[in-house]
Amino acid sequence: MSAELILCPHCGKENLPQATRCVYCGEDLEELFRIEGVEDNTALQDEPGISTADLVEALRQADSQKDEKTGAADRNGQNEAADSGGETESEPPAGEDEQTPEWLARIRKRAQQEEDAAGELTRKGSSLDTARSEDHQGRVDEEFASWIARIRENARRENLLTPKPAADSAESEGGVPEWLRKVRELQPEAEEEEPLAEEPAPEEAEPKEGQNDAAEQVRAEEGEPNKETSPDEDTGESESAPEEALETEPEPEPVREHEEAAEEAQTPAETPEAEESAPAPKTPELEPVLEELGLAAASAAVELEEKPASSAELGADLLLLRRQKENAQILMNLIGEEGRGLPPAKTQRVSGRGWYRFILGIFLLLVLAAVLVFVPEAKPGQVENPAPAAALKEALGRLASGDKVLVVLEYQAADSAELEQITAPVLKALQTRGVEMQFLTTHPNGLWLADALMRKADIPAHETGFLAGGKLGVLAAALNPDGESALVPAGVEKLENYALILLLEDSQMDIQNWIEQAGPWLSADKIGVLASSQNAALLLPYYDAGQLAGFAAGTTEGRVLAQALDRTDLPSAPSRAFQAGLLVMIAVILLGVLSKVEADSGARRPKEPEA
């Protein structure tokens, strides 16, 4: 085949005749697309029976045959490949060093051929795409897809299912072999189109294990094609019986022949010795194609015989092929659905179970209403505050008249109801004791929230300073040695001068700002916190570390704290609303659990009949 290689006019190196560009220098070749032995490729277009798939397959066969020969020669340690085809690829290159071992030369040559083959097939496909007519394009695409699927299936054949014992499954009722029934199942349209021309006798189809090896060996020695072997002499392992039966099974001729050719292109590596000794008959459809392509001489040694397969293996392969087709169809459907919106979920409602949910929901709502209406609110005197709240109460109790307390508002409007209920009694108690309070906020909305808080606490209005800068502002306030910092509002003294800094917080970040930025500059027990209930958990570590004088979080602790300060807590509307919200959350979680249990029982129900 190397005798037909073309030389690149630019670099002078050899290239395959189908190459459009030189593989060495990348320059365009003079002959855009020239097939071996064909001077004018317009003949291809004139030939209606030749499809792209035929051409691709024929070229692939040629490559496969080359590979097979090279591999066989390597195994036998003989130079058979050079004798059989006369191709120069299998011969050691004339110009090469004579000291190079022959096997090494072959390996190098084969590696080069495989590299070329990969690019060659792509180039051929792309070149022929331009020659396609629009009328044949759909058919060609369909055939090509079918070819690719079958070629892949054959490539996986070795790694898939292990062969099953053929003796038990070879024959079944009516004398029809199992593999034949599977073929009929997979090819029902073929049976409908053409009746069986010949029904193989059961004894013909039944493989005989004992005779197989000997007959195969004799055939290999005589160079006799398997096709001429009697089925009686064949066995399951020689796998010529299924082929014989397949020949008797009518099929759509072009498709079937293409399939056989595709399988042959993949199988030579599996049985190289048998194929070397037994030249296969060429498929009639491919003969003119090969002649047209100039591959007739090379294909003289090409074995187009399909690899024999045992009935069990063939059946498994056919079933695998069907599964692959189904998977391919599923994949095509998925690709087709890509980008489209999801279809509306089809929930199967089981009739008669709606009342169950309805009653459950009504029951939970009734329980909720009953708790809110009939259950008395917890009396503060009955509740013992946790240690942090008790510590805060002690810190507040130590304040005397004239002590300065800095009240820092750092909560949002949405939490104002809860914070006001906690804070108002404390502020009122401090006002009663004569404690001097200053108000500061780091949030702009704290300006008007402070006004609302003072009104709620029923204390005289105080001016509220705005500390800008967030974290930096807090640090600047802590560092304010003389009370002259431009960042700190007028009237706010050095933080150390205050007996207590009372933070009104609903955000963990703001609490951290004060503890981490101002805390190092302050003595211990200077910071107390009144916070919303969700901050209780994150305040505990700071309290345990001694960074907080104490804290009270949530309305319950706030009410107990107010009771301890001899103040009556505010009307408890937020507390009841808080309880209502908690009850709703409890009911919802219980509903989720019950819903899951119901779904599980519904899922088990359809499985029961199967069990």
Add this chain to the structure above:
Amino acid sequence: MKKTVPVLVAAAAALFILAALFLGEPLAGWLGIVLNWAVITASAALLVAIAALILTHLRNVLGGKRGFLFSLILISAFLASFIGALVLGVDNGEYLRWVAAVQLPLESSLLGLAALVMTAAALQIFRNRGWSLLTISFGISALVFLVIALGLLQALNIPLLTAVLNYLQRLPLIGARGLLIGIGLGALLMGLRVVLGLERPWGE
């Protein structure tokens, strides 16, 4: 140069702050000055960010882009707040009540929506995730702490029950402490990366 100078400034500022925190009073005055610079710079950056925001939405309105009505609402609210504060002053009672009348229901609604979302998530978690260690522990802990937060059990004033409740209420301390340690370590590492120039939060 563009990359080096910001790194040097950030590293110098960080080292100076650290030194001031460790040394205390000797550097406190200088620290105040540096903080003034930082606050002024941050305020200017905030103004730039506000200007960019307004310009973006102004372009949306002028270009008639989709959703330009929301941009129009944003610009109107900003101008009303800005001009009101300029004219009346940020301490004006009327102005503060006007802002409160808008902000309070909005924030409350937002918080209510968050509660609804969390409720829906609690309803769906068992269906979507099935029975697992995570979902079961979530359900049990949520129910226990919701019941405790109701305050009804504390009102029973049973000594043994109170002791159990106090113990349970300290359980979150474990998770909170772990969370704070994680935050602290993360902040420490991030600070070191900034000081060493490995992290550039100001962008390339």
